[in-house]
Amino acid sequence: MIKKGIRRQIVLHYFIVVFTALLLVEVIFLLAIRTYYYDSVYSHISTSVKNAERYYQIFRLYEEGNVNLLSDMLANFKLTNTELQILDTKGNVLINTTEFQSETSITTSDVPQAIAGDIGRWVGRQPSTNEDVMAVSKLTQLGGEDTYILRYTTSLKMLNDKLFNVSLVSISIGAAVLAVVLAFSMGLANSIVKPLNNITAVSAQMAKGKYKARVKGDYKYELGELASTLNHMAQEIVRSNQIKDDFISSISHELRTPLTSIKGWSETIHSGGFDPDETKIGLQIISKETERLIGLVEEILDFSKLQQNEMKLVMGKVALKELLKEIMLNMWTKAEKKNIKLVLESDENPIVIGDANRLKQVFLNLVDNAIKFSEEHSEIQIVLNCYPEQVEVDVQDNGLGISEEHLNRVRDRFFQVNPLNGGTGLGLAISQQLVEQHQGTLVIQSELGKGTVVTVMLPLSNENDSIS
Template sequence: MIKKGIRRQIVMHYFIVVFSTLLLAEVIFLFAIRSYYYDSIYSHITQHIKLMEEYQKFITTSDDGRTDLANLLSNYKLNYTELQILNMQGDVLINSSEFQPDVSIKTSDISQAQSGNIGRWVGRQPITGEDVMAVSKMEQTNGQDTYIVRYVTSLERVNEKLLNVTLLATGVAAAVLALVLAFSLGLANSIVKPLNTITAVSAQMARGKFNVRIKGDYKYELGELASTLNYMAQEIVRSNQVKDDFISSISHELRTPLTSIKGWSETINSGGYDPEETKIGMEIITKETERLIGLVEEILDFSKLQQNEMKVVFGRVDLKELLQEIMLNLWTKAEKRSIQLRLDSVDKPLVEGDANRLKQVFLNLVDNAIKFSHENSFIDLQVTFEGNNVVVKVHDTGIGISEDHLVKVKDRFFQVDPLNGGTGLGLAISQQLVELHHGILLIQSELGVGTTIVVRLPRLLEEEQAEGLQATPYELPDGDQGIHES
C-alpha cells in the first residue's frame, strides 16, 4: 500500500483515468462485437426468408388448395436452426424439432410479425434454459392461408465466443493497467524523490546551514524550485556577509570618534593645558559628536523606513531652490578638493513632497558624487521637465561603478569602497524616500568614466499649485500615517 502523499495522488489519478478509459472502451468494444454477431445471425435468417418467399411462389399446393404444412416446413428449414410454423394466435402447428410447445408463444417477435414486420427476440428458452434468438415473419400462401414462420437458433456458441473475447479484452486491460501502474510509480518517484531531496536541503537551510546546496539537474518547475532555493541560500549568505561587514564597519566608524572624544575629554580633565589647545579639543569633540549623531540618525532612518514608520510632511517644494541650498551646504567640502558644483535648472521645478526628506536624498547623492570624484573636476546638477515629471540628474566624472557592483549598490549595507567609511545605507534610504514620493531613482555608471544618478518625481501641475496648501492626513504604505499638504 502506497502511503499518503504526492506519490499516491499521482498513481491514483493515473490509475483512475486509465481504468475509466479502458472500462468505457471495453464496454463499447464488447457491445459492438455482440451487436455484430447477433446482427449477422439475424441478417442470415432474414436473407433466407426472402429467398424462400421467392421460391415459394413456384410451389404447388394440395388438391384442396391448401399448402401442406410439412412441405412448408421442409422448404423453409435452415441448418442448425429450429423452424416453427405458427398460426396467427401464436400456437405452434408444426416444428422441426421433437419438442412441441403446449402453450401459445407470446414473445415480442410474434407481435412484430403479426403487425407485418420481421420480428426479432433474444432471450432464454423456457424449455432448455439456453439463450436463443427468435426471428418471425408472417407468410401468406395462395392468398388465403396465413402462417407465421419462426426461426429459433441457439446463441450458446456465440455467447461462448463473446465470453472468450471478453476474457481476452479483460486480460489486455489488466496488462495495460499494470503497465500504467508501473509507469505512474516511476513518474511519481521522478517527482517525489527530487522533492524529498529539496525538502531535506530546505530543512537544513531552515536550521541555519546556508552552505548546503541542492544538487542534481532537475528539469522544468522542479529545476526552477531548486535554483530558487539555491539562489535564496546564496543571497542569505551574501546578506549575512554584508551584515557582518556592516557591523565591522559601523563598529570602526563609531570607535574612531568615540576614541577622539574620550582622548580629548581626558586631556581637558587632566588640567595643565592652554586655552588654544582647549579650543582645538572642543572643536574636535563637537565635530566627532556631530559625526556620531549623523551615523545614528542614518541607522534610525533606515529602521523607520523598514518598519514603515517614517513620518513625512508633504508640501510644495521648489527643487531648484533646494539644490541651491544643498550646493551651499557642500561648497566647503567640494572646495577642499577643488571640485566645482554646477546647476542647470528650468524655472519653478515644483514637486509635492517633504522638503527635509528630499533634501536628505539630494544631500546624500551630491555628497557621494564629491566623495568619489577626482580633484579639479566638475559635478553637474541638471533639472528638466519630462512630461508630467521633474527629472534631476547628478552627474560626475569620478571613479565610476563596475557592472558587478552596480546591481548591488542600492542594497542595504553595501559599500563599493568600505575604506571610505559610512554605513552603506545612504543609497538604500534615498531609494526608499524617492519611492515614498512616488518617484524613481536610477543609477547609470561606467567604471573609470563617471556616474549619473537620475531622480524622477511627479511634477506639481499649475491647477494643483492654484489650490494652495492645506494640511491633510496622508497614509503611507502599509497603513503608516503622516501629514500631507496639498
Template structure:
C-alpha cells in the same frame, strides 16, 4: 500500498483516468461486437424468411395442409436452426425438430409477428435453459393471415466467441493498465525524488547551512525551484557577509567618535589646560557627537523604511532652489578638496514631495560625489524636463564604480570602499525615498571615468503656488 503523497496522487489520477477510459471503450466495443453478431444472425434469418413469402401453395387447415407445411419445412429449413410453423394464435403446427411444444408460445417475437412485423426475441428456452434467438413472421394466403413462420437458433456458440473476445479485451486492458501503472510510477518518481532532494537540502538551509547546494540537472519548474533556492542561499550568504561587514564598519564608525569624545572629556575633566585648548576639545566633542547622531538617524530612517513607517508630508518643491541650498551646505566640504559645484537648471522644476526627504536624498548623492571625486575636479547638477517628469543628474568625473559593484551599490549595508566610512545605507535609503515619491533612481558609472546618478520625479504641472521664493545666493564659481 503507496503511502499518501504526490506519488500516490499522480498514480491514482493516471490509473483512474485510464481505467475509466478503458472501461468505457471496452463496454462500447463489446456491446458493438455483440450487436454485430446478433444483427448478422437476425439479418440472415430475415432474408431467409422473405423467401417463404413466394410460397403460395400451402393449406392452412390442420388436416389438408399438413403435407404442404412439411414441404415448406424441407425447402426452407436452415442448418443449426429449428424452423416452426405456427397458426395465428401461436400454436405450433409443425417444426423441424422432434420436440413438439404442448402449449402456445407467448414470446415477444410472436406477438410482434401477429401485429404484422418481423418479430425478434432473445432469451432462454424454458425447457432447456439454452440461450436462443427467435425470429417470426406472419405469412398471408390470399390476403388473409395464414400462419407464422418462426426460426429459433442457438446463441451458445456466438456467446462463447463473445466471451473469448471479452477475455482478450480484458487481458489487453489489464496489460495497458499495468503499463500505465509503471509509467505513472516512473513519472511520479521523477517528480517526487527531486522534491525529496530539494526538501532535504531546504531543511539543511533552514538550520543555517547556507553553503550547501541543490545538485542535479532538473528540468522545467523543478529546475527553476532548485535554482531559486540555490540563489536564495547565495543571497543569504551575501547578505550575512554584508551585514557582518556593516557591523564591523559601524562598530569602527561608532568607536572612533566615542574614543575622541571620551579622550577629550577626560582631558577637560583633568583640568590644567588653557581655555583655547579646552575650546578645541569642545568643538571636537560637538563634531563627533553630530557624527554619531547622523549615523543613528541613518539607521533609524532605514528601519522605518523597511517597516513602512516612514512619514512624508507632500507639498510643492522647487528642485532648483533645493539643489542650491544643498550646494551651500556642502560648499565648504567641496572647497577643501578644490571641487567645483555647478548647477544647470530649467526654470521652475516643480515636483510634489517632502522637501526634507528630497533634501536628504540629494545631500547623500552630492556628498558621495564629493567623497569619490578627484581633487581639482567639478560636480555638475543638471535639472531638465523629460515629458511629465523632472530629471536631476548628479555627474562627477571621479573614481567610478566597477560593473561588479554597480549591481550591488544600492543594496543595504553595501560599501564600495569600506575604509571611506559610512554605514552603506545611504543609497538604499535614497532609493526607497525616491520610490516613495513615485520616482526612480538610476546609476550610470564606469570605473576610472566617473559616475552619473539620475533621479526622475513626476513633474507638478499646475502652478498654483504663491509668489516665487527669492533665489538663494550662488556659490563662488557656480553657474546656473
C-alpha cells in the same frame, strides 16, 4: 502499498484515468461485437426466410385445403441448426421441426411484432432447455385466407462462448495496458518525487543555517526552476550575511572612532589643566563627533522605518531649484576642503509635490557621495532639466567611477564599494526608496575611472510647472 504523498497521488490519478478510459473502450467494444454477431444471425435468418418465401410462392402449386400444407412448408422453410415452428395468429404451435410439442401458446415479443407486419426478434432464455436463444418470426400468407407465423429459434450458446472468449482476451489486454501504465506512472512519480525529496532535504539544511548547501542535479522545467531559485536564494542569503557582517564591522569602526574621541577629550577636560583655547577645541571635537554619531544612528533608523513602511512623508510644494541651491550651500565647506567646484545648471525652478526634508536628504547623499569619490580640483555638476510631465536632476562627477561588477549592487543595503571610506552603506538604499515613495526613479550610470552620473526623475506638480 504506496504511502501517502505526491507519488501515490500521481500513480492513483494516472491509474484512474487510464482504467476509466479502458473500461469505456472495453464496454463499447464488447457491446459492438455482441451487436454485430447478433445482427448477423438475425440478418441471416431474415434473408433466408424472405428468399424461401419468394421461391415457395412462385413455384408451389397451391391447393386450398391441402392437408400436407404445413408439412410441406416445414420442409421448404427449415434452416440448418435452427428450430422452425409454424404458429397460428394466436401463437399456438401447429407444427415444428423437433419432436417436442409446446402445450402453451408462444407469447414472446417476436410474435406480436410479426403479426404487426414486421420481422419479429426476441433474445432470451428458452424455458424448456434453459438455454440462451434468438427467435425470429415472420407472418406469411400462402394463398387463400390461411395465415401462418414462421418462427425460427436458434441457440446462442456457441456464439456466447465466442463472445466470452473475446471478452477474456479484451480484459487480458486491458490488464496488460494497466500494468504498463502503472509501471510508467511509478517511474514518472519517482522522477518528480526524488528531486522534490532532494530539494526538501537541502531546504531543511538551509533552515538550520547551512546556507552553503546546494541542490545538485540537472533538473528540467519547473523542478529545475525551483532548484535554481533555491540555490540563488541561498547564494543571496550568504551574500546578505557577508554584507551584514561587513556592515557590522564597518559600523563598529564608525562608532568606535567618534566614541574614542569623545571619551578621550571628556577625560582630558575633566582632569583640568588646559587653557580655554584647548578646552574649546576639545568641546568642538566632542560636538562634531556627537553629530557624526547622531547622523549614523538616524541613517539606520530611517532605513528601518523604510523597511517596515513606517516612513511618513509630509507632502507639499517644493521649489526644486531653491532646494538644490540650499544643498550646495550645505556641502560647500566639504567641497572646498578638496578644492571641488559645485555648479548648478538650470534655467527654470520647477515645482514638485514631495517632502522637502526627505528630498533634501536624497540630494545631500548624492552630492556627498560625488564629493567623497571625486579627485581634488575637479568639478561636480548638478543639472536640472524640465519635461512636460516630469523633472530630471543629474548629479555628475568626474571621479573614480564604479566598476560594472559593483554597479549592480551599489544600491543594495549595507553594500560599500570601498569600506575604508566610512559610512553605513545605507545611503543609496535609503535614497532609492525615498525617490520611489515620491513616484520617481533613481538611475546610476558609471564607468570606472571616468566618473558617475546619478539621475533622479520626479513627477511635476499639476498646478504649476515652474517658478521663474
